[in-house]
Amino acid sequence: MQPLLKAENIVSYIGPYTILHDVSLEVTRGEAVVILGRNGAGKTTFLKTIMGLVHTRSGVLEFDGETLVDKETHVIQRKGIGYVPEDYGIFDLLTVEENMRIAMWKEDPETKERCDWVLDLFPDLKLAYKRFAKTLSGGQRQMLSVGRALVNNNRILLVDEPSKGLAPVIIETLAGALKEISKTTTVLLVEQNFAMACAVGQRFYIINEGKTVESGTMADLIQNKELQAVHLGI
Amino acid sequence: MGTIVTLVVNGLAQGALIFLMASGLSIILGMMGVINFAHGTLFLWGGYMYVWSYYAIRLRVVMAWFEAAVPVTRFGNILTIQGVQLPPGETLPFLAELAIFVAALVIAVGFVFVMGLVFEKLFINRVYGRVPAQILITLGIQVVFTDIVRVIWGPNPFPIDRPPFLNGVSTIGTARIVHYNVFLILVGLVIAVIIHRILTKSRIGMVIRAGLQSPDHVRAIGINIKRYFTIVFAAGAALAGLGGALYMPLVGNVVSTAGMSNQILAFIVVVVGGLGSFMGSFLGSIFLGLMGVGIAMTVPGLSVVANVLIMALVLMFRPNGLFGLAVSRAD
Numbered sequence: 099m100q101p102l103l104k105a106e107n108i109v110s111y112i113g114p115y116t117i118l119h120d121v122s123l124e125v126t127r128g129e130a131v132v133i134l135g136r137n138g139a140g141k142t143t144f145l146k147t148i149m150g151l152v153h154t155r156s157g158v159l160e161f162d163g164e165t166l167v168d169k170e171t172h173v174i175q176r177k178g179i180g181y182v183p184e185d186y187g188i189f190d191l192l193t194v195e196e197n198m199r200i201a202m203w204k205e206d207p208e209t210k211e212r213c214d215w216v217l218d219l220f221p222d223l224k225l226a227y228k229r230f231a232k233t234l235s236g237g238q239r240q241m242l243s244v245g246r247a248l249v250n251n252n253r254i255l256l257v258d259e260p261s262k263g264l265a266p267v268i269i270e271t272l273a274g275a276l277k278e279i280s281k282t283t284t285v286l287l288v289e290q291n292f293a294m295a296c297a298v299g300q301r302f303y304i305i306n307e308g309k310t311v312e313s314g315t316m317a318d319l320i321q322n323k324e325l326q327a328v329h330l331g332i
Numbered sequence: 333m334g335t336i337v338t339l340v341v342n343g344l345a346q347g348a349l350i351f352l353m354a355s356g357l358s359i360i361l362g363m364m365g366v367i368n369f370a371h372g373t374l375f376l377w378g379g380y381m382y383v384w385s386y387y388a389i390r391l392r393v394v395m396a397w398f399e400a401a402v403p404v405t406r407f408g409n410i411l412t413i414q415g416v417q418l419p420p421g422e423t424l425p426f427l428a429e430l431a432i433f434v435a436a437l438v439i440a441v442g443f444v445f446v447m448g449l450v451f452e453k454l455f456i457n458r459v460y461g462r463v464p465a466q467i468l469i470t471l472g473i474q475v476v477f478t479d480i481v482r483v484i485w486g487p488n489p490f491p492i493d494r495p496p497f498l499n500g501v502s503t504i505g506t507a508r509i510v511h512y513n514v515f516l517i518l519v520g521l522v523i524a525v526i527i528h529r530i531l532t533k534s535r536i537g538m539v540i541r542a543g544l545q546s547p548d549h550v551r552a553i554g555i556n557i558k559r560y561f562t563i564v565f566a567a568g569a570a571l572a573g574l575g576g577a578l579y580m581p582l583v584g585n586v587v588s589t590a591g592m593s594n595q596i597l598a599f600i601v602v603v604v605g606g607l608g609s610f611m612g613s614f615l616g617s618i619f620l621g622l623m624g625v626g627i628a629m630t631v632p633g634l635s636v637v638a639n640v641l642i643m644a645l646v647l648m649f650r651p652n653g654l655f656g657l658a659v660s661r662a663d
Contacts, residue, residue, distance in 0.1 A: 149552055175554035187549035189542040200538045201553040246553070 100163060102127045102254055102284055103148070108157035110147040117143040117152065119308040125254065130280040132299030132316065133288045134330055140308040141288040142184050145256045149181050150174045162253070176203070180247030184258040184288075186239045190232035194223055194242055197231055201246045209249055216245040219275050237268035244275065254284040261291040273297040292332055296320060304329045334506025339625050345513035347621025348520025349582065352575030353594055354601035355527060355613040356568025362608020363543040364561050366456055367466050370473035371572050372595030373481075378444045378573025379580040379590060380481055383492055386436035387413045390424075393432060398422055407490040407586075409483060415493075426497055433495040440577040441570050448569025452562045460561075474591070482588050489587040492580060516578060523571070524614055531610055540564060544608040597624075600643045606653025615655065 101124040108121040118140050125131045133141050146152040148159065150171040159166045166174050175181065189197055198216070202209050217224040220241040226234060234242065240260055247255055257276065261269045269291060276298045279285065289295040295302070295316070302319050304312040306329055319325060326332040357371050387406065391414050394401045400419040407413055418424070424432075451473060459465040493499070500511045531537040539560050542550050550557045579594065580586050601620055605612025620639060627635045646653060 151548055151552065170556070171548070171551035172554050172556045175552060181552050183549065183552065187546065187552060189545055189549070191541040191545060192538060196538050200535070200542055200550075200555070203554060250554070 099126055101125060101160075102162055103286065104158065104160045105144075105148070106158035108144070108147060108159060109155040110143065110152050110157075111155055112143070112152055116155070117308055118147060121157075121305060121308065121310050123303045123310060123313070125284060125286050127253075127284055130276075130285040130287065130298050130300050132295040132302045133286065133305055134290070134292075134295060134302055134319075135305040136329070136331060137290070139305045141305050142258055143308075144305065145181070145183075145258050145286075145288055148174070148179065148256060178251065178253035180250065180252035180255045180283075182240075182243045182247050182255065182257040182260065184262065186243040188231045188234070188239050188242055188246075190230065193230055194227050194234070197242055198246055198249055201249055203250050208251070212251070213249050216248050219248075219278065220245050237264050237271075240264060240268070240272060241275075244272070244279075248279065248283075252283065254286060255279065256286050256288075258288045259290060260287075261289065261294045269294060292326070292330060334504075334508075337504070337507035338509070339629060340622065341507075341509055341513050341517070343622035343625040344520075344618060345510075345516040345582070345621070346624055347618040348516045349575050349579050350594070350597050350601055350620055351520050351614055351617035352523060352578070353572050353598040354605070354617050355524075355610065356571040357595075357598045358602045358605065358608055358610070358613045359540060359544070360565055360568045361602060363540055363547070363564060364456075365461065365463075365547075366459075366565070367463060367470065368456075368565075368568075369467060369470040369595070370451060370477070371470075371568070371598060372591030372593075373474045373477040374444050374447060374569045374572040374591075375576035375579070375594055376478060376481055376588065376591030377447060378440050378576030379586060380485055380576075381443045381573070382436050382440035382577030383580055383586050384411060384413055384485070385439040386432065386495075387415060387492075389432045389435055391416045393428060394418060394424065397424065397428070406492075407486060407488075409486045411484050413485070423496065429495055429497050433498075437574070437577050441573050444573025444576075445566050445570040447573075448566035449562060451569070452565040456565060457558065457561065474595075478588060478591055485586070485588075487588060489585050491585045494581040494584070498581070512582060516582065519574075519578065520617075523574070527610060536560065536563065597639065600639050602653075603643050604646045604653060606655040609653065609655040612653050612655030616653075 103125040106122050108118050109116060110118040121140065121144055133144065135141050143152055147154055148166060150166065150169055154167045161177055161179065192200065198213055199205065222238050223241055223245055226238060231242065244257065244260065260272050260276065273294045276285065276287065280298060285298065287295065287298055299316045301315050302313065303310055312325060312329060353371065353375055357368060360366050360368050391403060394416045398419050402417045404415045404417050405412060406415045455469050455473060459469055494512055498512045498515050502509045502511065531540060539550060539555060543557055543560060547557050579590060597620060601613055601616040605616030623638060624635055627638045
């Protein structure tokens with residue numbers, strides 16, 4: 099079966115610095131895959147590379163058989179790749195409603211239905227719908243960021259450290275929501291919170307110093323304390 | 333009291349003109365990160381294109397209307413601008429004069445809009461994110477296109493007339509209200525309301541507000557922001573062109589140095605009002621306009637110094653400007 103997302107020996111750079119040296123992974127349709135690794139390992143850079151926000155020097159990067167290398171970010175997103183950045187990417191000068199609407203490819207009944215589903219998934223957003231995004235709490239901003247990526251009929255969702263800086267109770271809510279989302283959408287999650295990664299992911303990849311060093315099923319990783327200690331510091 | 337009313341009206345009119353130039357400059361700088369030193373030349377081209385179109389259309393209309401009308405050569409080099417002397421005691425109907433004025437404004441603004449499109453496509457989009465290159469290329473455009481104006485219409489200033497229906501003065505008590513100034517204030521207000529509506533009620537407004545914070549995040553939600561950059565740059569150019577077109581009849585002459593001097597005022601407004609802030613541009617322009625006429629009356633030699641001093645004080649105490657964005661840019 100052809101993978102939905104395929105990265106092979108990716109090398110990418112920011113300015114004069116090579117950040118990713120050799121990253122390879124595959125995500126098939128319907129999977130929830132987690133990328134793990136220590137701070138500065140290159141996990142966020144890898145998602146940015148997929149989105150075309152960081153330049154690829156060499157390697158194969160394909161989505162549904164089409165190359166993403168040298169494509170513009172908006173073109174990549176329109177292929178059906180929803181992206182939830184590490185810093186949420188929320189527009190503070192827009193209301194919650196506008197943040198949702200600006201992301202819609204079209205404002206048709208189907209999209210509005212998905213928007214309603216998102217608001218049911220995150221009731222906090224419904225309450226804050228007319229408020230400016232700059233008034234939202236960290237957890238609400240994360241919910242908006244995830245919710246915004248769901249208003250279109252995306253084929254994969256890239257989520258970058260959704261638990262970062264959030265209270266445990268919010269993390270629990272988000273983990274539940276991501277698990278729910280992963281039932282209908284392919285998910286590639288970057289996460290340092292091991293509990294959240296376990297709750298959402300079926301398979302994992304570990305990136306270290308810009309290279310893919312380990313991969314397998316989450317069930318195996320949960321059993322492998324040595325691997326956890328070496329690469330995740332758990 | 334009369335003097336104060338007169339000064340306030342004059343100051344608000346100046347402010348309206350500065351606003352037309354500063355609002356576009358502020359959004360271009362805030363959203364696109366482009367320091368556009370070519371804004372003054374767009375203002376200048378708006379002024380010259382308006383004057384040229386106005387006189388050309390009026391000449392043809394008057395000659396068609398009155399057989400006894402006499403063309404009078406006014407100025408020009410490659411393109412000559414001809415006035416026209418109406419037969420004694422005759423005037424054009426108000427609607428004809430209004431139509432000529434509006435047509436000339438539309439031509440001038442349309443021309444500068446296209447100039448903005450061409451500049452963005454040919455020059456500006458090659459230097460996004462490269463500030464030194466932006467400064468060099470936009471200054472180059474400013475110099476070259478200002479010189480082209482001088483080649484086409486000559487380097488010397490020359491007097492022009494206001495449209496007859498805007499040429500009056502009313503006296504209210506001891507206050508002298510120049511009709512053209514009232515017209516400028518109304519235009520400024522209408523344009524401010526239109527810009528505000530676009531920014532708050534339309535999809536393009538949403539994208540502009542989002543882009544002011546983070547163009548990369550706008551791309552990441554599937555929006556081709558480069559297309560919006562082109563539109564915003566051209567719209568900013570058109571506003572500067574409208575400012576230039578309305579400025580020339582205000583001062584009563586056409587002068588090829590008007591672009592740079594007004595551009596400096598617009599940059600001061602952007603700094604004082606706050607980068608990318610519509611409200612900052614609006615209030616900053618009014619403030620500078622009022623202060624300008626106040627100082628010009630009391631200490632004429634200090635008007636430029638006062639503007640720069642205000643800018644320095646704002647930079648010292650509020651580096652983001654008085655109405656700077658309530659968010660920080662993400663990139």
